[in-house]
Amino acid sequence: MKYVRHKFVKGEAMKTKLAIPDAASLILSLRSVGYTLETAIADIVDNSITAKATEICIDVKWNNDFSYISICDNGFGMNEEDLHQAMKIGSKNPMDQRGHDDLGRFGMGLKTAAFSLCKRLTVGSKLAGTESMSVRVWDIDNIVDSNRWELFDGSATLAWQDASKRLINYNQGTIVVMEKLDRFITENYSDQAIGRFWQRIAEMEKHLSMVFHRFLSGAQAIRIFINGKRVEPWDPFMRQSLATQEFREEYVECNGRNIRIHAFILPHHSKMSISEFDEAGGINGWMEQQGFYVYRNKRLIVPGTWFKMLRKNEPSQLARIQLDLTADMDFEWKIDVKKSSAAPPSILRENIRRIARIAQEASRKVYYFRGAVINQKTRDEDNEAIWEQAIIRGRMFFRLNRDHALLKEVCSELSDGSAKKLSAYMKMVEGFAPMNVSLTGPVSSESDHAEELVNSAVKFCYDLIEVGYSSSEALSKVLQISIYEGMSDVIKSKLKL
Ligand SMILES: Nc1ncnc2c1ncn2[C@@H]1O[C@H](COP(=O)(O)OP(=O)(O)O)[C@@H](O)[C@H]1O
Ligand SMILES: [Mg+2]
Known part of the structure; x- marks a missing residue:
């Protein structure tokens, strides 16, 4: 919307007085x-x-x-x-x-x-x-x-x-x-x-x-x-490293002008020497330097931000995204006098959020599984994934992919009893996998699926009992799993032991 200057009402006589700044x-x-x-x-x-x-x-x-x-x-x-x-x-x-x-x-x-x-x-x-x-x-x-x-x-x-x-x-x-x-x-x-x-x-x-x-x-x-x-250049995207993965460049349109966006996922730390790791962390460190890198005419003005849309967290710290603005976008992006901050116009927010989510997800995969390939997969490759992810009570939880071709083949060859044992063992692997136990921060208390979650815990207890655990052993194992945190009373009351 454009504002128009107020005009004087006809016949109204007004004088101006100079007010020169001191x-x-x-x-x-x-x-x-x-x-x-x-x-x-x-x-x-x-x-x-x-x-x-x-x-x-x-x-x-x-x-x-x-x-x-x-x-x-x-x-x-x-x-x-x-x-x-x-x-x-x-x-x-x-x-x-x-x-x-x-x-x-x-x-x-x-x-x-x-x-x-x-x-x-x-x-x-x-x-x-x-x-x-x-x-x-x-x-x-x-x-x-x-x-x-x-x-x-x-x-x-x-x-x-x-x-x-x-x-x-x-x-x-x-x-x-x-x-x-x-x-x-x-x-x-x-x-x-x-x-x-x-x-x-x-x-x-x-x-x-x-x-x-x-x-x-x-x-x-x-x-x-x-x-x-x-002064030597510091490249936030580690383009010289073979282990850096890059997404295809993308252009998002805003008021008839194109903004170029190019996401990179930096290598897992096991692929770097200690000095390379320190160097790539940048001035503010790995955690801080994730997110969008906003450039104005090739000059970096914001080194890593999710524009208050997503949080910075450790697993997403490998995601860095180049975003190129030109000088004619200054007002839309609220560039300040010091050229040190920028905010996307509201019509772009959804698009930016989508790109941010994909990049965060890709970073998580590399962070947890060294060398995971994040490029777009074909349908067949999907069944090759070892892990799949779910958000449970506000936390990322990794589950084994039950559709993995090899796993399916093994299960089809097992007797009923052995298949149950394998299934119970896989659930424990998931519950005690380092990336599932090492998540910090509180699990959110409210959950739409609380009932479902309690039922899954109860079923897990019965599965363990069936394959030979005592009821107290089974209960204590299940209660140690992070996604069931704080649910022990409900689980115990539902278990008919
Ligand atoms: N190193 C320089 N070489 C040539 N011109 C300069 C230089 N520094 C400043 N100027 C001139 O002075 C003007 C004012 O600079 P500045 O106060 O930084 O404002 P801005 O860069 O926003 O125009 C510039 O637009 C440019 O014309
Ligand atoms: Mg200047």
């Missing part, structure tokens, strides 16, 4: 939009990628009060006028159409990301074929003192002199320098604090290798360096 208070509140070091640096790197940079050098210098972080690229740069415009808060209209590979949106990223870490932001830029560099500086101390949006057109700080050398070596490009890092360096200058500073830089490196992994590999790979060390 520079000092606005700039201070913009510092707290919720960026972290990682998301702030990634947002600045976005601008370099949009400017077609092939090399981005991030330099981090520790020097007590004079520490700085700089990001220098060899992209197409800006002239003085464009740079001046780029430094304004809200330099672009979010409603403007963006290029298909533009990673920006709100015209805020550069400034809000920088101010969430520092009080002084200097940007220098130069175009190809020009010797001179244009410079603009925001200094929050100055904005607060003067309460005016005043930009400096040059800088003479030691940090700037040191950092800007990088851009001098490039034919074209842009450098962003952040000084007075009051929001990043919040501790004293003890050895431990310095250690933590470098620890966070190492975490930032991992974040960049994750969110930009699709730019960091392939023939046209962009090179990102942190203090001279190249």
Whole structure:
């Protein structure tokens, strides 16, 4: 639905009064939009990628009060006028159409990301074929003192002199320098604090290798360096591993545009070395990193989510699904200024939920049975499955497939007595199988089939008694089975022993 602007009623005379935001208070509140070091640096790197940079050098210098972080690229740069415009808060209209590979949106990223870490932001830029560099500086101390949006057109700080050398070596490009890092360096200058500073830089490196992994590999790979060390791509889908299974790509349509979805099931841990397993777990660990990976113009914005539709749980942790959005879908998907969250439009929810369920199921199969093949099966292959699954009292329960061809053949050759013994034994295998006993979390108390469940427990007791167990042995075995948890009184009362 589109909203229309209200028109004045004819003859109604209204005047407008200017209400200009107070520079000092606005700039201070913009510092707290919720960026972290990682998301702030990634947002600045976005601008370099949009400017077609092939090399981005991030330099981090520790020097007590004079520490700085700089990001220098060899992209197409800006002239003085464009740079001046780029430094304004809200330099672009979010409603403007963006290029298909533009990673920006709100015209805020550069400034809000920088101010969430520092009080002084200097940007220098130069175009190809020009010797001179244009410079603009925001200094929050100055904005607060003067309460005016005043930009400096040059800088003479030691940090700037040191950092800007990088851009001098490039034919074209842009450098962003952040000084007075009051929001990043919040501790004293003890050895431990310095250690933590470098620890966070190492975490930032991992974040960049994750969110930009699709730019960091392939023939046209962009090179990102942190203090001279190249950032390597981290592929969430372990495509280089032969044991990774992939579903066919799928396209879901939304308002005339296609969203590409590609699900992967990562290998069972027995197929990986310990270091591969740790590495594939990613920054947040296996549990957290399952689900949809939302990319906007190839840049990862959400590393693993089920969009609050399904829970993250251990057996589904091998499922990771690539979901590709383009910049013209920002509003439908509620992309935020920090580009760190997204939510599917309601018309897509059912489709997304269906894909999520299939992937979770496939992950469970591989998780419990190393090497299970999840690709679509033919009818005949269905009867080859050893296990089948059922949801009982909110928990996944695995049963032996009674239609397995070999099992059927064996049963047909057995006497009645032996067939009963085998059946009782199979029920115990199911009841005590590690994947059925190791399920954690409460079984749901309400069940539509409670009566049926109690009857099955009672029948199981009788079966065990028939093949030679004493009644107390039979009862105690049955009561140990997880799906009958909390039902012992009803079961006992129904058993006529
Ligand atoms: N590294 C860069 N190279 C070239 N242009 C840049 C660079 N960084 C920022 N800009 C310009 O500044 C503008 C504002 O950037 P930003 O505040 O991040 O907002 P957005 O990326 O949403 O447009 C960009 O649209 C771009 O025109
Ligand atoms: Mg930007």
